[in-house]
Amino acid sequence: MIYLDHNATTPLAPEALEAMTPYMREHFGNPSSIHSAGRKARVALDEAREQVAALIHARPQEIVFTASGTESDNLAIKGVAWALQDKGRHIITSQAEHPAVLNACGDLQKQGFQIDFLPVDGDCRVDPQSLMDAVSEDTILISIHHANNEVGTLQDINALGTIARERGILFHTDAVQSVGKIPIDVGGGGGEKFPVDLLSFSAHKLNGPKGAGALFIRNSVPPLASLISGGGQEKKRRGGTENVAGIVGFGKAAELAGTFLDSGGPGYLQSLRDRLLDGLKQSGLEFKIFGSPGRHLPNTLGIAFDGVLGETLMISLDMEGICISTGSACSSGALSSSHVLKAMGIEDEWIDRSLRISVGGSNMLEEMDAVAEALTRLTARIRSGAGKLSPASAVEEAET
Numbered sequence: 001m002i003y004l005d006h007n008a009t010t011p012l013a014p015e016a017l018e019a020m021t022p023y024m025r026e027h028f029g030n031p032s033s034i035h036s037a038g039r040k041a042r043v044a045l046d047e048a049r050e051q052v053a054a055l056i057h058a059r060p061q062e063i064v065f066t067a068s069g070t071e072s073d074n075l076a077i078k079g080v081a082w083a084l085q086d087k088g089r090h091i092i093t094s095q096a097e098h099p100a101v102l103n104a105c106g107d108l109q110k111q112g113f114q115i116d117f118l119p120v121d122g123d124c125r126v127d128p129q130s131l132m133d134a135v136s137e138d139t140i141l142i143s144i145h146h147a148n149n150e151v152g153t154l155q156d157i158n159a160l161g162t163i164a165r166e167r168g169i170l171f172h173t174d175a176v177q178s179v180g181k182i183p184i185d186v187g188g189g190g191g192e193k194f195p196v197d198l199l200s201f202s203a204h205k206l207n208g209p210k211g212a213g214a215l216f217i218r219n220s221v222p223p224l225a226s227l228i229s230g231g232g233q234e235k236k237r238r239g240g241t242e243n244v245a246g247i248v249g250f251g252k253a254a255e256l257a258g259t260f261l262d263s264g265g266p267g268y269l270q271s272l273r274d275r276l277l278d279g280l281k282q283s284g285l286e287f288k289i290f291g292s293p294g295r296h297l298p299n300t301l302g303i304a305f306d307g308v309l310g311e312t313l314m315i316s317l318d319m320e321g322i323c324i325s326t327g328s329a330c331s332s333g334a335l336s337s338s339h340v341l342k343a344m345g346i347e348d349e350w351i352d353r354s355l356r357i358s359v360g361g362s363n364m365l366e367e368m369d370a371v372a373e374a375l376t377r378l379t380a381r382i383r384s385g386a387g388k389l390s391p392a393s394a395v396e397e398a399e400t
């Protein structure tokens with residue numbers, strides 16, 4: 001199998017699995033227990049918090065563990081909205097957010113909050129001027145993602161976050177796709193380098209286990225309302241006995257991701273993407289690339305081939321053992337066009353052709369040659385009508 005869907009999820013690093021295993025076997029204590037078994041689990045949680053914080057240059061006490069990136073987004077957005085609703089009820093986000101953000105904001109809209117969904121340009125970027133124009137006296141939160149999961153475009157967080165900071169408005173970014181793929185530094189004595197107050201990320205996108213996420217909450221942020229009431233876990237910010245093994249795996253994966261970033265990992269991801277693109281260009285295939293040519297995640301390629309449905313190509317590749325994703329998302333049992341590509345103003349026929357290829361650190365350069373060859377051959381075959389597949393029947397699937 002050649003796996004090129006790392007924006008959906010990544011393989012668990014063997015070192016992370018190894019670190020987790022003792023916490024599912026012998027060290028099963030509850031970290032809230034005072035006895036030695038509990039203390040053993042507590043020490044493991046503390047260590048994981050340090051590892052996870054270090055990856056983004058945060059302080060350990062600024063990390064809250066959750067169960068997913070989705071929960072982190074919900075905690076940031078609803079936690080701020082519910083805590084600050086007496087101050088204001090206006091929130092600004094963008095049309096190209098992941099459903100975790102869009103739907104959290106949608107829930108708040110039903111509760112009477114006013115939400116502005118800012119447009120993006122043809123490269124999927126939010127114009128800082130449009131953010132400035134949208135801000136009002138009533139704005140309590142701005143939530144703009146860092147890297148887009150479908151096309152890989154990176155937002156100018158420095159410009160957007162600075163607008164928020166200058167006006168005393170909290171700024172949240174969904175960095176689920178960027179943490180571990182490119183360096184992120186929320187530190188720098190108050191966060192000049194990356195001026196965000198809250199940042200969501202998720203273990204399974206960086207070779208950690210599923211079921212563990214984190215929300216960075218800068219020390220200066222006032223207490224958030226919690227989504228889950230219960231015991232005093234996570235300093236009363238998230239009730240529920242912690243997923244100790246998952247969090248330990250997250251910690252190990254974060255440590256490995258730090259080493260990957262320090263040892264040229266992003267450059268390697270970019271070279272994989274470049275090699276694939278070179279192969280496709282040499283083949284003479286006609287295709288379009290989506291997203292910002294200058295500022296994008298090094299691992300992500302949003303692409304569409306002239307005259308070929310993305311879904312047909314995805315299924316044909318799957319039959320050859322190559323896993324990629326379509327640009328269009330299937331959710332709640334119905335095929336729906338990508339809201340991101342729509343917001344970028346891409347024509348429907350090209351949205352239907354769109355694919356997402358996302359490489360990872362364990363991919364090899366030679367695999368890119370094999371994928372370029374398969375894409376060239378299958379595209380020609382599908383265009384000629386031979387082996388043409390009708391779109392798969394709708395499957396229950398969530399957007400990733």
Ligand SMILES: Cc1ncc(COP(=O)(O)O)c(C=O)c1O
Nearest residue numbers: 068069070098100149176202400
């Ligand atoms: C940008 C973005 N935000 C949030 C999420 C949700 O993360 P999780 O799968 O950990 O809930 C994803 C997952 O694909 C994502 O790509």
